[in-house]
Amino acid sequence: MTSTLAQLLIGHVALGLLGITLFVMVTVSLMRNPLRIGLIKWSAFLGFIAFVASWVTGGYYYVTYYGKAVKPVIKAGAYPWAHNFVMEAKEHVFLVLPFLAATVWLVLWLLGDSLETAPGLKRAALFLSWTIIIIGVAITLSGTVISGAVIPK
């Protein structure tokens, strides 16, 4: 692997974790009263940007390197399910995440100032933010499983 690809892979992981962390801030802030709406809006926006950046960096690594160099090793190794199930599910479930993040950001950006007087809307945004965190953590753990399965026979 070239150093550029290694940096992209590190960036993919770091940006994904940053996105999750920012949505943890959104979620915790949405559970508090009074709302610090400025903090919530910017956390959601930066979280969305982090997920998009993770998408691009991870996508470049996946398309140019993973399929040729990593996937064959996993499939020929002791844990082929790490690609056949975990990676396949991870790479496709991930595609939902940036759009969830964008939508939560738009809710907070456009209607954030009225959330305190709209508990139903606030609860819906909170549940979606939780969903982003849970999917993000599951994807992170999947990446750990995939990395651990790269063991030549």
Add this chain to the structure above:
Amino acid sequence: MEHRQKAVKSFAIGAVLTAVFVAAVTIAAELVPPLKTWLADTFTHHWIGKSVLAAAIYIGTSIIIFAVPSAGSQEQARKSLVALFWISWVVVAAITGFFLYEAF
């Protein structure tokens, strides 16, 4: 305020349609190899194809829904977000369940 509520509703419905598309194209591309080949040939890689089309559907459908004359309300925005929450989990379960079945 009403047009902001309508924008939220539009992008939430756009996200619902995108999530459904991601699940449908993912499963269909595995079951119908020519679809996966077409995605790979058209976009250099099937996953890039799914990514580009998902982004286009999110932006395109959200703008179209917003452009259709209708009133926006806080309740409609809430309902569309709740729908997105449930559909997201259905899509995650569908994709995960499909690859679980395929792998084992």
